[in-house]
Amino acid sequence: MNVVYTDVLVIGGGLAGLRMAIGAKRRGHEVMILSLVPAKRSHSKAAQGGMQASLGNVIKGQGDNEDVHFEDTVRGSDWGADQQVVRMFVNTAPKAVRELAAWGVPWSRVRRGDRDVVINGKKVTITERDEAHGTVAQRDFGGTKKWRTCYVSDGTGHAMLNAVADRAIADAIPVHERTEALALIHDGSRCHGAVVRDLVTGELSAYLAKATAIATGGAGRLYRVTTNAVICEGMGHAIALETGVAALGNMEAVQFHPTGIFPAGILVTEGCRGDGGLLKDADGHRFMPDYEPEKKELASRDVVSRRMEEHIKKGKGAKSRFGDHLWLDITLLGEHHIRHNLREVFEICHHFLGVDPTRDLIAVRPAQHYTMGGVRTNHTGESPSLKGLFAAGEAACWDMHGFNRLGGNSVAETVVAGMIVGEYIADFCDRPGNDADIPTGLVREFLRREQARLDVIVHGSGTEDAGAIKAQMQEIMTGKVGIFRTGRDLEQAVDGLQKLLVRSRSIGLKARAPGANPELVTAYRVQRMLKLALCVAYGALQRTESRGAHYREDFPRRDDATWLRRTLATWKGEADSLPTLGYEPLDITRMELPPGWRGYGAKDYTDHAATAPRQAEVEAAKEKIKDRHELQHALMPYEHLLPERLRGRNERIDDRFAPAEPAAAGDSHEPLFVREGE
Amino acid sequence: MSTPQTPPVTGQKIRLNIVRHNPADPDSVPRMQAFELEQSEGMTLFIALSEIRETLDPSLQFDFVCRAGICGSCGMMINGRPGLACRTLTREVGPEITLAPLPVFKLVGDLSVDTGTWMRAMSERLETWVHMKQAEVDLRRIEERMEPELAEAVYLLDRCIECGCCVAGCGTARMREDFVGAVGLNKIARFRLDPRDTRTDEDYYELIGDDNGVFGCMSLLACHDLCPKDLPLQTQIAFIRRKMVREGLR
Numbered sequence: 072m073n074v075v076y077t078d079v080l081v082i083g084g085g086l087a088g089l090r091m092a093i094g095a096k097r098r099g100h101e102v103m104i105l106s107l108v109p110a111k112r113s114h115s116k117a118a119q120g121g122m123q124a125s126l127g128n129v130i131k132g133q134g135d136n137e138d139v140h141f142e143d144t145v146r147g148s149d150w151g152a153d154q155q156v157v158r159m160f161v162n163t164a165p166k167a168v169r170e171l172a173a174w175g176v177p178w179s180r181v182r183r184g185d186r187d188v189v190i191n192g193k194k195v196t197i198t199e200r201d202e203a204h205g206t207v208a209q210r211d212f213g214g215t216k217k218w219r220t221c222y223v224s225d226g227t228g229h230a231m232l233n234a235v236a237d238r239a240i241a242d243a244i245p246v247h248e249r250t251e252a253l254a255l256i257h258d259g260s261r262c263h264g265a266v267v268r269d270l271v272t273g274e275l276s277a278y279l280a281k282a283t284a285i286a287t288g289g290a291g292r293l294y295r296v297t298t299n300a301v302i303c304e305g306m307g308h309a310i311a312l313e314t315g316v317a318a319l320g321n322m323e324a325v326q327f328h329p330t331g332i333f334p335a336g337i338l339v340t341e342g343c344r345g346d347g348g349l350l351k352d353a354d355g356h357r358f359m360p361d362y363e364p365e366k367k368e369l370a371s372r373d374v375v376s377r378r379m380e381e382h383i384k385k386g387k388g389a390k391s392r393f394g395d396h397l398w399l400d401i402t403l404l405g406e407h408h409i410r411h412n413l414r415e416v417f418e419i420c421h422h423f424l425g426v427d428p429t430r431d432l433i434a435v436r437p438a439q440h441y442t443m444g445g446v447r448t449n450h451t452g453e454s455p456s457l458k459g460l461f462a463a464g465e466a467a468c469w470d471m472h473g474f475n476r477l478g479g480n481s482v483a484e485t486v487v488a489g490m491i492v493g494e495y496i497a498d499f500c501d502r503p504g505n506d507a508d509i510p511t512g513l514v515r516e517f518l519r520r521e522q523a524r525l526d527v528i529v530h531g532s533g534t535e536d537a538g539a540i541k542a543q544m545q546e547i548m549t550g551k552v553g554i555f556r557t558g559r560d561l562e563q564a565v566d567g568l569q570k571l572l573v574r575s576r577s578i579g580l581k582a583r584a585p586g587a588n589p590e591l592v593t594a595y596r597v598q599r600m601l602k603l604a605l606c607v608a609y610g611a612l613q614r615t616e617s618r619g620a621h622y623r624e625d626f627p628r629r630d631d632a633t634w635l636r637r638t639l640a641t642w643k644g645e646a647d648s649l650p651t652l653g654y655e656p657l658d659i660t661r662m663e664l665p666p667g668w669r670g671y672g673a674k675d676y677t678d679h680a681a682t683a684p685r686q687a688e689v690e691a692a693k694e695k696i697k698d699r700h701e702l703q704h705a706l707m708p709y710e711h712l713l714p715e716r717l718r719g720r721n722e723r724i725d726d727r728f729a730p731a732e733p734a735a736a737g738d739s740h741e742p743l744f745v746r747e748g749e
Numbered sequence: 750m751s752t753p754q755t756p757p758v759t760g761q762k763i764r765l766n767i768v769r770h771n772p773a774d775p776d777s778v779p780r781m782q783a784f785e786l787e788q789s790e791g792m793t794l795f796i797a798l799s800e801i802r803e804t805l806d807p808s809l810q811f812d813f814v815c816r817a818g819i820c821g822s823c824g825m826m827i828n829g830r831p832g833l834a835c836r837t838l839t840r841e842v843g844p845e846i847t848l849a850p851l852p853v854f855k856l857v858g859d860l861s862v863d864t865g866t867w868m869r870a871m872s873e874r875l876e877t878w879v880h881m882k883q884a885e886v887d888l889r890r891i892e893e894r895m896e897p898e899l900a901e902a903v904y905l906l907d908r909c910i911e912c913g914c915c916v917a918g919c920g921t922a923r924m925r926e927d928f929v930g931a932v933g934l935n936k937i938a939r940f941r942l943d944p945r946d947t948r949t950d951e952d953y954y955e956l957i958g959d960d961n962g963v964f965g966c967m968s969l970l971a972c973h974d975l976c977p978k979d980l981p982l983q984t985q986i987a988f989i990r991r992k993m994v995r996e997g998l999r
Contacts, residue, residue: 109865166888175879177903205894422836582808586773590807
């Protein structure tokens with residue numbers, strides 16, 4: 072039996088996994104990271120436009136703070152988010168940017184004086200303040216009241232990943248590249264690690280740990296058309312689901328990004344529109360103001376994507392041999408801006424479309440982009456039903472995005488959740504009761520079971536083709552579980568996916584050579600992906616309302632009275648062909664921001680009985696308490712949920728701390744410092 | 750890169766000659782294998798290789814991650830030249846295309862090589878992280894300022910995707926196993942430029958002031974021509990060499 076022991080096993084080498092690992096390691100715990108690919112190739116790399124943090128350095132961000140970021144995020148989520156978690160997030164995001172600044176991320180910086188920008192299709196001159204010169208700059212993004220998205224040109228995720236991956240090397244954290252977790256080892260209540268396959272030799276090992284953390288990103292490859300990297304197949308989601316104990320939250324909440332290049336689906340950043348780019352139709356008409364007069368191109372992604380598809384349905388799409396699409400026009404931003412702030416966009420247009428975006432329009436159509444659903448955790452990042460299992464980033468349902476995530480909030484979540492959950496993992500490992508006490512019989516049984524599952528595929532009598540099953544699954548998801556959903560389509564999708572699931576149990580291989588065997592990889596992954604696809608489709612079928620990115624044409628209203636609750640999917644038995652769904656209500660009486668209109672999109676929704684009384688309480692508190700921090704605390708205390716070292720207010724140009732004073736009155740705890748690696 | 754008058758490409762037959770070898774299989778011997786495909790509109794080597802694996806040979810090994818030219822996974826020898834397969838259009842390199850794994854790096858199988866172990870070793874050796882000025886930074890306070898032009902200049906060197914093309918195209922790397930390559934020298938240039946890093950030229954001289962560092966470079970500069978991110982490797986290597994010569998003479 073190949074067995075490896077560690078304190079903390081992190082599955083996934085992207086930003087969330089790396090940052091959790093660094094946090095736990097710095098608290099004195101041994102950490103190992105498993106990654107399908109070298110860490111710097113993780114999909115975090117693909118985040119282009121930036122990360123939201125309410126620094127308020129640029130003039131168009133003046134007046135920004137945690138409160139504004141909080142409200143934007145909750146409205147963006149269509150009230151599906153856990154508001155306490157959102158508060159934890161918005162208070163930590165500025166600290167994360169500043170930590171990364173100290174670690175070497177070359178954030179784009181503010182230059183004092185006049186500059187020309189494009190706002191609402193027009194050139195405008197704005198003047199940056201002297202006192203902001205050299206601080207981290209922000210750009211505009213969808214669904215935000217202020218310019219809040221901190222960026223490194225349009226390679227933000229790339230630069231962040233470089234800095235954090237190199238910091239992990241500085242901290243001597245091993246990354247076991249080309250390894251894949253096939254199953255979590257658990258006894259029904261406690262997680263003990265994972266069965267891991269070496270993707271070079273094909274051999275299985277058991278990695279045993281006090282704490283196991285999933286940070287495997289999204290599951291975009293359930294769909295045929297996606298911006299996601301080819302490794303984003305949701306395997307972290309799947310191994311959690313296959314425990315039968317851990318639950319996946321809100322898997323039906325799937326985001327479609329407005330600007331995937333057509334037809335390849337490769338992303339061009341929301342920064343294109345944030346910086347002033349426009350969406351146009353076949354006639355060259357700018358159509359978004361017709362639908363969304365308030366936010367236009369910069370409504371939230373779910374709304375813009377729906378409006379685009381709606382416009383195409385009206386026959387206004389540009390025709391091509393691959394189908395209809397719309398145009399993204401960034402020519403008005405000028406060559407200098409594109410060459411400096413939208414470099415990746417320039418390269419992508421050049422290589423994949425053969426066009427020059429300084430002169431030509433970019434063919435775009437919405438494409439699957441983000442998995443809001445994930446391993447359900449509490450605010451510490453731990454699964455409430457499987458002790459010792461943690462999750463962070465896109466793989467988790469923490470849940471700060473609810474039914475729609477704002478642009479710039481995901482790459483922000485990776486590092487913020489990494490900071491917070493990393494501390495909680497360290498706390499977990501510090502508690503004496505959590506020492507590893509793992510029965511070897513259990514480990515042997517899990518290794519045997521996983522080897523047997525592989526052997527059935529390699530040596531069994533099955534004849535089904537794994538690649539074909541995968542392609543059919545992706546076709547069903549893109550065709551019937553997309554931007555516009557109906558009961559009829561979803562029933563057909565569930566039916567089709569169930570048939571594929573049954574067929575996937577009889578996959579046979581054409582190639583049996585030893586080693587990694589890519590065909591075998593496709594085979595065991597598609598078996599798991601189908602379970603996730605069923606969580607998405609079946610969850611969407613049951614949810615008879617429209618909320619955020621989940622839009623039912625047959626139930627177009629948001630229904631708070633019935634559906635202000637989170638879907639929890641578990642997979643009880645290996646022979647099951649459907650997930651078991653449960654629901655977890657969101658408590659309006661404790662919300663800082665009770666449900667209402669988002670400020671864009673439909674104004675039509677069914678109120679919950681608790682909304683009006685809570686709204687009255689909130690109004691009364693606002694009358695009585697004028698200090699924003701006191702008011703926030705009175706409405707929904709959250710500071711106690713943050714690790715002590717991450718608490719404290721954030722300094723801004725317009726809210727300076729006294730030179731040698733601690734951050735906020737009453738802050739008696741030890742502040743968080745970034746330390747040099749050993 | 751794209752030619753204005755390309756003949757109709759759809760339906761044209763293309764032929765991919767691919768180096769095959771699976772080191773995990775004791776029976777495997779290195780060989781060439783040819784695959785014929787029908788070219789489709791906008792076909793990249795990512796699309797072509799995926800199609801081969803789906804329809805012709807499911808055992809074919811290769812590495813793609815982002816398939817958008819930003820992650821550096823798919824470096825391979827394309828008609829004898831290192832490049833990123835995901836953004837190479839078949840019509841620009843075909844109809845007869847020869848693919849081989851990148852040299853220098855350990856072969857995983859077929860077109861897949863292990864650049865990760867090489868890059869990690871290089872990073873550990875050159876300590877490719879900011880060696881911070883202060884032991885402690887208060888995260889609640891306004892960040893330290895940096896000139897916007899300097900931040901952009903650092904980012905330009907930080908755009909390296911560690912694809913390995915510069916190493917695969919390097920004469921010195923073929924001869925010296927421990928040569929840090931243009932990727933390593935560029936990283937030194939990046940951290941040297943970054944005011945947050947406290948290291949001095951004396952420190953950098955310790956790291957790259959020898960034949961496995963900047964003095965190993967023979968100035969053939971294929972790295973500069975091959976870099977998929979168009980990093981200014983030629984000027985950076987020349988600049989670093991001047992600084993290191995000066996340091997060595999002190």
